[in-house]
Amino acid sequence: MKAVKQSLVQLLGKEYMDAVTAGAALLTDLSAEAAAGIADDVIEFLPDAVMELTNRYLDQVGTSVVPALNAVMNGAPTDAFHKAANRNASPLGGLGFLRLGEDGKLYLTAKSEHYHTSLGHNFPGYKLIDHARALGITNATHNNTRGYITRLLERELIRTANGLGRKEVRELDNILDSREPHVLNRVINLETGTLACEAGIKMMLARFYRLDATFPAPKYEGRTPVFFVMGDHNGGGQANYHGTTIYAQLLRDMWPGMYEKLEQEGALKVCTVTINDINDFRTKLEQFNKPPFKVAGFLHEIILMNYGGIKLEEAFLQQAYSLCHEQDVPIMCDEIQSCMWYPGMYLFKEYGLNPDIVVIGKGFPGGQYPASRVITTAEMDTLNQFGALVTNGQEELAALAYLVTMKFAEENAPYVARMGAYYENKLRELGSKYPDLIERIEGKGHLSTIFFHDADAAIAFTRKMNERCIDISAQTYKANCPPAALTKPPITATKEMFEYLLRKMDEALNTITLWGNTDERSEDG
Structure with missing residues (x-):
């Protein structure tokens, strides 16, 4: 892993930090010298x-x-929580x-605290946030x-x-000035991935x-x-997930009564496309990209x-993108789950894709703040300021968390690639050792999952872990989806961590029968 060391001056620039330290000398109890010392303090990120x-x-x-915490504090949760x-x-x-x-x-934390602590807990590089x-x-x-940090992040x-x-x-200035289609050069700062997808x-x-009465007639007004x-x-x-707003939930079979009324009135329609089936995609695009319909977008x-x-x-x-671009169908690539877990930080770049909207969050602020972003094009810059706005979306320290995470990830892209490939390959080797239990290994790199033949086996394995x-979870409730155990270690995970995790997986699998129960063998075989 490459050592990364930065001060606030190095990360944010001397001109800005000179202004900040001048303000600190005025508005805090710090002297000018002490403020400058904090700004120049170099932090080793890991x-x-x-x-x-x-x-x-x-x-x-x-x-x-x-010692365990014995104090009882139940809080005031809903029944579900x-x-x-x-x-x-x-x-x-x-x-x-x-x-x-x-x-x-x-x-x-083999699941990065439900997928968002990309650098693990108490990452030392975030001390720059304390300095700020x-x-x-x-x-x-x-x-x-x-603020300046938010604008720099954009x-x-x-x-x-x-x-x-x-x-x-x-080259960056040229991109920022471009009005060509499919050129990502706009950023909207929000808080959660749900709001960004919305x-x-x-x-x-x-x-x-029309968003409101001041807007001109939309390009496809009157079509569904x-x-x-x-x-x-x-x-x-049920295979798609783009947040918890009502619109996003309508896309995944929730609020069926409401959706039925909206569809009957021609207000909107949801069309599911078969996973990895370009012929199905092409057929449905031909069906719904003509009056009275128009494909509003492809979300994935x-x-x-x-x-x-x-x-x-x-x-x-790649083929779906080509078809969409030919027929004026915008594409939203939802990278809330995958962003920061791959070299270059965006998996769509590794795939060679050119989406019109990219949604990021979770891994970028590393669990420090709720902070999502929409990256889009001039062509899709269709909302006014209040069309997508939250009061806290422009938080400066949240933007700083992004910059710290990005600096570390960009410098360590080879390490992320190497360790992701190591984990995925070793997991595949482990899967081949238990063909009666494991159907296949899915996902990519750190985001790798284990598909079991039997839901009871998936549940038993997860329980044993x-x-x-060891924090992993089972997914056994989705429609006709093979029961899976989900993992997502942080990108700072070491080879030693992966070896430990894989060894414990091997031990757990070794105690499970085809019926998902433990047999009489000891864990060492």
Whole structure:
């Protein structure tokens, strides 16, 4: 892993930090010299000592390392959250891929705390956020006062989304000025992936309906917008997931009574397309891209982490993109799950795709803040300021968390690629060892999942891993999707961590019969 060391001055620029330190000397109890010292303080993002420490504690995962928290605090959850609660695993602290639970045990975060702590817990590089706070950099801004760090981040997102190096300034300026189709050069700052996906859906709807009375007649006014989403193996919509707003939930078979009325009135229609079937995609595009319909857009993830981690094939997506671009169908690539877990930070770049809307979040702020972004084109810049806006979307420290994460990930792209390939290959070797239990390994790199032949086996395997304080989850409730165990280790995971995880998986699989129950063998065989 490549060492990354940065100060605020190096990351944000001297001119800006000179202004910040002048303000700190005025508005805080810091002297000018002390403020300058904080701004110039170089932080090593991930010291070797931290990695050595986490590796050293691997053998203590699942054991009690501190006294348990005995205080009872149930909070005030809804029934659904109360049923799902696991207070033993709730965090007292953590470091890297380790979490310290309230029960005093060490846990292995093999799912990156439900997919968002891309750099693990308490990543040392985020000390720059503490430095910024100490210098009085305010987090709270609003849409009309977007701060310097937020504006710098927007530029960096456009640079990296277009695959440019840091020195390609002229090329970046040309992209920012472009009004050509499919050129990503606009950013909307929001908070959650749900809100970002909703913004993308509204951009598509704006080509059919006026946002308000001041807007001109939309390009496809009077036609029924048809949203293409990934379908499940039963032909329904449970394979796609683009957030929890009503529109996004309509795309995946929720609120069926409401959807039926909207469809009957010609307000909108949802069309599911078969996973990795370009002929089905082409047929449905021909059917719905003519009056009285018009395909409003194609929305997709690349790794369907809410449908067993199935991977969409490059050839399928490339052909689907070509068809959409030919027929004026915008594409939203939802990278909430996959962003930051692959070299270059965006999986769509690795696939050679050119979407009109890219949605990112989760991994970019590394669990420090809720902070999503929509990256889009001049052509899809169809909303006014209040069409996609949240009060806290322009937070400066959230933007700084992005920049820290991006700096580390960009410098360590080879490491991310190497370790992702190592994990996926070793997991495939493990799967081939248990063909009666495991159907196949799905996903890609760190986002790899295990498909079982039998739901009971998937549940038994996940339970055994959880009993060892290894955080993975089973997905056994989706329509006709092979029962799966889901994993997503942080990109800072070491080879030692992967070896430990794989060894514990092997031990768990070795105790499971075809019926998903334990047999009488000991765990060492």
